[in-house]
Amino acid sequence: MDNPIARYIAALLESGDMARQVAHHRIVEGAEARHATPRHPWSAAMGSALSLHGIEILYAHQAQAVDHARAGHHVVVATPTASGKSLCYNLPVLDHCLADPEAKALYLFPLKALAQDQLKGFNELAGLLPVGPDQGGRRPTAAIYDGDTSPHFRKKIRNAPPSVIMSNPEMVHLSMLPHHAAWAEFLSGLSYVVVDEVHTYRGVMGSHMAMVFRRLLRLCEYYGARPTFIFCSATIGNPVALCRMLTGLEVHPVLESGAARGLRHMLFINPEGSPAQAAIQLLRSALARDMRTIVYCQSRKLTELIALWAAERSGQYRERISAYRAGFLPEERREIEARMASGELLAVISTSALELGIDIGGLDLCIMVGYPGSIMATQQRGGRVGRTARDSVVALVAQEDALDQYFMRHPEDFFARPPESAMLNPYNPVIMDRHLICAAAELTLRRGETFLREEPVGTRVDQLVAAGHLFEVAGTTTGPTTRPRTGPGSEPSGEIITSHKHPHRDVDLRGAGRSMHIEDITGLDSEGGEGGKRPVIGTLDAHRAFREAHPGAVYLHRGQTYVIDDMDMGTMAVRARRARVGYYTRPRGSKDTEILEVLGTRACFGTRVHFGRLKVTEQVTGYEKRAVRGGKLLGITPLDLPPLRFETEGLWFEIPHAVRTRCEEEYLHFMGGIHAFEHAAIGMLPLLVMTDRNDLGGISTPMHPQVEGPAVFIYDGMPGGAGLTRQAFEQADELLLTTLRTIDECPCELGCPSCVHSPKCGSGNRPIDKRAARFVLQSIRTGDPLTTAIKEIDMPLSGPLFDHGVTRPAPRRYGVIDIETRFSADEVGGWGRADRMGVSVACVWDAGECAMFDFGQDDLDALVARLQQFDLVIGFNHVKFDYAVLGGLHPFKFRSLPNLDLLAEINTRLGYRVSLDNTAQATLNVGKSADGLMALKWWKEGRLDLITEYCRKDVAVTRDLYLHGREHGHIFFTNKAGQKVRLPVDW
Template identity: 50%
Template sequence: MVRKTDISEYLTALKDSSRFGPQVVCHKKIAPCAPEFAHGSVSLSEPVKKMLERRNQKLYSHQYQGIEALLKGKDILVATPTASGKSMIYNLAVLNELALGNPSHFLYLFPLKALAQDQKKVLEGLGAELEEVTSVSCANIAALFDGDTSSYKRRKIRDQPPAALITNPEMLHLSLLAYHQNWSSFFQGLKYVIIDEVHSYRGVVGSHMSWILRRLQRIAAHYGAAPVFIMLSATIGNPEQLGEMLLDRKIHAITESGAPQAEKNMVFINPWDSAAHTASQLLEAAVKRELRTIVYTGSRKMTELIKLWTDPRLGDQADKVSAYRAGFLPEERREIEAQLFSGELLGVISTSALELGIDIGDLDLCILVGYPGSVMATWQRGGRVGRSLKKSAIILIAQQDALDQHFMRDPEDFFSRDVESAVLNPLNLPVTRQHLLCCGAELPLRNSEIILQGSAIKKVLRELVNDGLLLELSSGNSWLSPQKYPQRNVTLRGGGSQMAIIDSESGEIIGEIDADRAMKECHPGSVYLHRARTWVVMQFSLENKEIAVRREKPNYYTRPTSVKQTEILQVVETRIVNGARVSFGRVRVREKVTGYQKKDNRTQRLISTTPLDLPERIIETEGVWIDIPAGIVEAIEHRKLHFMGAIHAMEHAMIALFPLLVLCDRNDIGGISCPVHHQTESASVFVYDGYAGGVGLAREAFDKFEFLLTKTLSTVAGCPCDTGCPSCVHSPKCGSGNRPIDKEACLILLQTIIDNDSSKNPETKQEKSVPPPLYLAGDGADSLARKTAEKNNHPKGLDALPARYGVFDLETIRSAEEVGGWNRIDRMGMSVAVVYDSMLDDFVTYLEDETNSLIDHLFQLDLVVGFNNKRFDNRVLSVYTTSNLHTLPSLDLLEQVQLQLGYRLKLNSLAEHTLGTAKSGDGLQALRWYKQGKIDQIVHYCKKDVEITKNLFLFGLEHGHFLFANKAGHQVRLPLALDTAIAKIIG
């Protein structure tokens, strides 16, 4: 086994092979390109120029452009291919500041710890070189600050911040912004913010990132800094737009690379065997030739299976190959990365976890098991090979998937296709709510701030105030969060909390998985693969966030079954596409894993089906849906075809081809097909964003729906199968096992919709945009919007007062201590009670021997208002009557406060800040008066309490809020919809 000088022999052997040669459908050589160097002298300081001269390093054109823009104070986004030297742009800018002696700080943000560790080494190495050629000291140039940093080291970094703090978005969110007072010196000197791999900040992660960067700008401005942002990305279709969505300000995009590239070979294989088995064989051949190889898969399970199948073929070379994926423990991943870099490993099988720019050395071959879902991801993964300007190869092995087969049938479409645009939704409602709370906890929000501009943001702000999650200062136009650290409740990556996977025999944690994924992949009874070992899930505890597994070697694999329902919450926009109504709006999706199937490993035959009772997952998101005209439904059914099978197949095919429209994975979207939807009252096919609040995918599809229909038809029609297969209308994630599916009916359905085009049928009137339909609820009631209006159609403010209301309070004979605790309130006894009666406009006093009259009085009122009257006063009175006091029309102001705020406030505190008045005593003083026989003083005190409660109630009803002082001493507003509460009580 002699290592070849390049990849050529391997490719020749592949194409000449009697087995694999016929499976190669395309081989394209991508010619090498020469470097393009900068013209003219870069405006860096002399020490940095001297360092470059000593390194004999010339700047490429894109590096020169980036540095020049930075020195002019411009925010930049550099989107050039992998290994084009992007990191030198920001590192040279940082070294320039150090060489000039500026007391600046720099924030480096990387999505992965391994990337951060790489860049720390690079920056320290450059700093050492700068010291060698100048008198500049680069001591304390960089420090890592992540989840692995010890408490001692964290304190030291905070007390003496380095020039460059290298961290990740999670640490910025949880530690720097949340505790910004501890980092004041760092923020004061913040000059550059470096954000690497920004193409990974799309979808829900991008929505979170856009808000974190807004919060960062806000905190920096608070300390007098205005940092310049430096963003780096793989090649994407909309770099400028992505940068501006993330920063909410203009950026300068640099997209033309001046870096050289060696020859790359791109090979498409449509395998006779499964893609995973083919990859295993190709990996074996590469490792035996000592070609350094990376295999990318689409799932954790496939990663493990390829490792499992390849090991026996490699014999004593099996230890030269490793799996790598999310779910491995950090120390496992670091070990594998180091072995790759050193060359100890010849091959690695990875999910997208190794897609980003971790330095794992020079590789020769990249094998893609299935199309990665986008042109961008294909080239990003392929960019891991050929870094030393040697020939390299990328082999794409197609799966039986509609998108993969689309490119197998038309390879040129891949090479001619523009790189996709990254989509995110900065106004994702759940994300916006979470980060506005974080903003309010970090610094008071002010109405004039840029972050609050826009009607959508202000609407969310009002909702948070009404929900008691943000409190308005009494002066108005400023808000803060009553929670001290709401940042802890925000998960940036989505998918819910992480669950630990535990070996039930040893108790060792062998991996982790997010809760949403776990319900489909690690439910009780499921087969789970980890590092080429097979486990069966024995116990599943969402409450404890633990999954217990046991080592087994079953002869079957498992797949979950699920059911879904959808509800339209809001129709944002509707238009006619080829004679069918297509709509975009907000939807609620309910999904429940109902069981799982066991299938034979060898034959894939069904062995058994087992029911499960797992929690339902509910999300409100954005969706696009098409309503099928009744005439088309009748035509298909008239031909004795399966209409449900038609729309089910159409849903699967559209989802499979979704990545042709926008940068996403098919797992980022979901779909539901309904033969008769309860709101549209027609057959409807839904495609929706798989994340709460939506991330912009359905919105993009709505604008390109004609293209989606056309591509779906051509893909289904072009597949040679007879009844449907994974290459056209079957889905690997279908919760009903791809039943029912009718390919023939799907083709007729798609063709009929597309043929119903106004340009082809002038007699059919078509409209580009139409008013949103009035969807009816399933019970025939009015639309959701009308029902919401009716729900809120009650008297407002003081008009909500009934004809006769009363305000009530009482004092007791005995204390809680005297009766044995607060759980025995019914033994305290009543000394005095006072009722304000609005019909009398006066106060009525009752003593203990008059409790029957008191209770009769209360039952004559349309509304009984008190402060803790439900949980205290009514329980004191309960021993004096057989009447059910729970049936009183009671409004408890303390209960309303606690519902809104999450905790209780004292009447005196509310009265002081809201009314400018104070109570005349307290309950303990009233008890002493009772023992002293001073009943008149108790009556006066109780009457004063009722008066305060009445005035507080009327103020809150008229103004919609109370005032109180929070823990920080700020006087804030507590919004209360007392009129709505009254409407619920009295109907």
């Protein structure tokens, strides 16, 4: 046979060892190309360029997409990998830029390498365009604007933007939106926004991007632009809904590919031994036939391990194999991509980082170690091989995971299932809050503007204003507001601002929290050694760092083993040392959940399933050490880490009390049964939702106080939720049936990773009882349907939606204090020596006696006695300054008093200090009568009467400011722009 693919398959099916492990072999026939012509002819210039490029006619889907885009319709092209999607946007963009030389386009790619590929393709096509007077003597141009662009070229691009800017979400968020005035020329001419690989914008990143796109559209509207969006996606179940969630726009779908495709062999391999070893065996056979191969792994660790083992056993091919994953530095990734595209590398071992359309040349074989978690991802990864209608092989090597084994037993289900839907929560409150503050920093929010017309966005802005995270400017005109007008000068202007100057820097688009960088401190002391330099070897989301980068954890990077020394949350740094160890680590811990809000309830056979908001507390208590060879448990090391608390969305199944009673009567381990139910359900949930089990969490409890009985919880494993369990709730019946089927059909007797064991169980899969799980699920399946009436659940008034509404009780007796000093900071050696400043006078308002009292430096015993009578001592910077002065003169511990420091409260809300004179003028229309420097001058002149009068007025102003805030729930201040701003308080 001349066909190396056919020879490879024949050898595999004829070999004794590997042939036994082939659970299924299917040949997917190829298809002929289907072509079409756009409804309107190209200009002469475009027609000439296409002809020179060798394009005489378009595929049918390309022509359909071009027609929509040229007509100004937002469009999503969801077709398989290598179907020519780049022409779907390059052609209408080039055509439009030829007709309007001032027009601009923004191309967004989730990876920098994609932008590099697309710039090359764009320039090849644009370079073929003739240059005539109609085009102003120039062709459309393009440039990459990303983190690798030098400051010089960034400035050049901003000042003289090309026709097309190719960038990524981070640069739009960090550069274009916060500095939009510098991008005015580009934004005002923005005609097209191209969003490539849009299916990657799901989960946490999807929630971020939903707000980034809305902020971009808001600024486009401000500059008078209405761009047409062109989305490109892998084949997913809901491309239109996904784009609508991301942007709020109505989008036209193009779903049927007209591109030719070659014959493909699909192999399902259920290995008798290690999946990694089976993958290496498949790879070595491919290398011997010079087949270019990509191997996908489910984790960074496995990627590194397989690359290491494969290189050890591949002899002459050792230098032609490389690992590739997210977390590598940019220059490392570029080097690998270039070597793969040139043919120098024959095989690359990758995580999902190479799932997208980076051009690494034609590939013959795709090996997936473990089911990727979705039909879509499997097709996307498999689509990397067999381009240009060549034959190819896609091999799925099953792991012990429940979903992998399900498809090994039911391969027909894999081929019959449609692609999953991509889910996100566009209004994730944790994420949306940060972006609303960014939006207010970019441009003052105004009630009634398009951005705030989406009900969840407008409502959230109201909540942020009420909580003091955003601030409403006071004015003379009234905007449409939902809050009552209360207090003097409180009429709202409808303008909403933020106190943050640069909030964008604290928002990580790819995580629910901040990122941590992993530093190599090998050979350095704890301070970093000479110069304190610590090379960065990778990054990790802070939420994951507690599980994967805790002290003692083993971290793999490019074949090197590191052991984590320290995790510094202050600097967001993880410090690691290279070390050769024969073990890997797995975290252990405990979890708890609290129901915050029930959003839905439905019957599910003989029980009820609910959906709602949850508060999850996770505590990593230690970690296991397991041998690399064989996975034997070597020991458990305890850890003392702070708990992780976050709010998210989840569903939960009630377990009827009668089922528990019958289970225990059968002498089955009920807790082990519902624990196994939880694991199996999480393992099978990716059948219904496009997710990975690592994006989900679960808790099973024999008695949940709010449910008043046993329950199994499954939740989105990120703050705010990602819409995953929201979709699963609607398919709860199928989830329960598939979970039962998986447990029933697994040939193991007591439970295994193919059915009820979880690789990330914090309790080491204890207790687990497979028979009890089967009994519980069968009892629910055959039980009588229950009423769907919502059970009363006690829910706490806590969390970000409620905290601002908690009102402190008014004190029965309070005092207000202020002091004036004898000496200035300069005279005593600086502000840090306030204990030397002395007291000229201290004035106290006693609300119980409705009287003012004055104290000199010799009367401090009486002052202390007076202060001790109060339920609350109020002042303006009195805790930090006044008490520091008094502490140098009297042994009493003033800070032990019940204190309310108005300056500290304001500083906490705003993030910066505001003077008493500022807030008093804005709130009470009353200013200070003098200042501290004048009081010091009076002390030198012996004018204690003037100092006392001045101090008494400050006390009165502080008291009245406090009373205004307590009565009305807000005060006012004047910001640097001269605006009078409402500041909510809960005094």
